[in-house]
Amino acid sequence: MSKKDYYEILNVSKDASSDEIKAAYRKLVKKWHPDLHTKDKKIAEEKFKEIREAYEVLSDPQKRAQYDRFGYVGQQVGSQGGWSTTQQGNPFDQGPFGGFEDLFETFFGQSPRSSSRTSAKSRAVKGEDIYVTVRIETKDVLHGVEKEIEYTRYEVCEACHGTGAKNGTAFKTCPKCNGTGVIRQQQRTFFGVMTTQSTCDMCGGSGKIISEKCPVCGGRGLVTKKKKIKLRIPPGVEDGGRMRVPNGGHAGKNGGPYGDLFVVIRVKEIKGLKRDGQNVYSEVTIDFVQAALGTTVEIDGLEGPEVKVIPAGTQPGTIFKLKGKGFPSIRNRSRGDHIVKVNVEIPRSLTKEQEEILRKYAETTHSTVNTKHRGFFRR
Template sequence: MTEDFYDILGVSRDASDEEIQQAYREAVREYHPDVSDDPDAEEKFKKAKTAKEVLTDDEKRRMYDQMGHEQFVEAEKRGATDSGRGGAGGMGGMGGMGGGGPFGDMQDIFDQFFGGGGGGGRNRPRQGQDLKTSLEIDLEEAYHGVEKQMDVRRPEQCSDCDGRGHPPGTDSQTCPECNGQGQTTTVQQTPFGRMQSRQTCRRCEGEGTIYEETCSTCGGNGVVRADATLTVEVPAGIRDGQTLRMDGEGAPGERGARNGDLLVEISVADHPDFEREGDDLYTNAPISFPQAVFGDTIQIDTLDGTVELEIPDGTQSGEQFRLRKKGMPRLQRRGQGNLYVQVQVVTPESLNADQKEALEQFAEAGGEEIEVEQGFFDKIRDSL
């Protein structure tokens, strides 16, 4: 078998257990020897079943991802002897990791492959998978904090069978393959002693019980996809790209284990008037030529109302002023950033007769021979 287990089932390497189970069920419907006309159906069915058993076992999947397909398959064929020897050099130098030398990492691999003394398999409670989604808010909402409602489609426990995978009252019997243990055990003699290899029972898939009927709603998986409306509490000061964790709102756990969490990545939309850098905000404010020359008090819009800014006389276009603590709240800390205001001197596009006369007198008083009609303001603009 040279195919990658992920390729056999047609799933990505970060596929969830639910996605893997769904892919396996599709493979069963297509390649089960009792229903398929494909001459290679039996072989394809076996490959799909093997892939599913490895990828739905947390410990085996970790080992498979670490070792790669070929070395993992060889380890299963040859047992602990070849798997252990590979730790020193045959696994791409893994033995040098963790400061424990080759035998330190080899023991980790043994723990993963043989159950680690704690017992692997699917018959123990297992926490549900974490799920991810995204939510966009505007800068005002990031400033004040906001409570948002969000619609998500997620796996939930099947209500028709209460997550059991079979209808209530379905006839059942103890699995004869594992005697109700959910696991089968193989004893192997190695240079390190007798090793016990525990694997999920292939017949009952770790349940320990075989049921005569599966739930038609969830296909025996105990989980269905459903729409849910959730309320997200977005704290003030959150930044673009940060993630909120909603406890217990992820995929349902197995056999009574807790649900996973829902991770919500926050996207803060651009604002037409403000730019953000960390907790500081930046904006522009127009002022007239007389305001720049003589000084003035102007009104500045912030995300929390209007404040006054004193413009001193002789202010130059492009000069920047700081308004302390008028920026973004500091997330989970006291205080706020600053608001930086860059002023721009606005040149009027047209003047009346009195304005032209006044500016001509201003120019003459400065010893400049300038005709206003010939681009006086253009020259002022160029000099700034």
């Protein structure tokens, strides 16, 4: 268990941001790359290992929090690291900077390029992200809601701290590479004898193999765990919106950080209400007499029925706003409007009495109406 001051190693303050930590790490790694220190290689290697270990912890919010609280991280990081410093003698070595690329890929994102020098098995790889869907009601969008989310993920096995070895200690030297982590092969070629080397496939370059598998995880270092979290969904969230829970995903490989959990929010629609940003749209239908004389209507709003007075002489297609009756903004909680379009319905048939009244009405406005072919123009 390491009790080193990782902040001191990376020369950053205790409240350094992740970008500051990354920058400090890049700088130090360049300075202490073992291939640049041919004379005091051993010292550089030690230093290099330390820097890497510090970065692995401080770059992972979960591990960093653990380190801040307890002064160490339970899971020994870097112990299975695949960094190989034994590259001399390789005619295809890319010079003093060979290996840089791979190193950065390991920590700053994955690359599809898999080099023979660093086996995928030994890299610290971030765990996979998990997506879960949560369904909420429209009213939950107004006030926010707390939801319990249950899902299954891979976690680092506590029994072996992710090493896969029983009691976390039972390692033995890899018999295939004798603990060097690399396999050397001599080849007779056109140019003479050439030595090539590759990462040992048996130990993944760590030089150690598990002699007794952890009984809890069967040597995988990971266990399946049911996870239950409470998530506060803020007001204003939109259908299809995503919330990220850092480190809520699957455990990483070889001490890599946890992936993230993404919670996809689906909002159940209310029939007849259409959302567009913070505004909500609906329609109300009245008949032509109501439009002419004015009326009172009940509108299905987000928070139940809203009563609205329709003034006399309202035209078809008139739009009115119920101010502040829309959805809240996810940023500042200010609410949008409920926008209502008025449809005016013309009766498709009239009773004798209604027709007479309308004819009388027509006389008052001097309108010309059909007398003989009543109904001819009806749709």
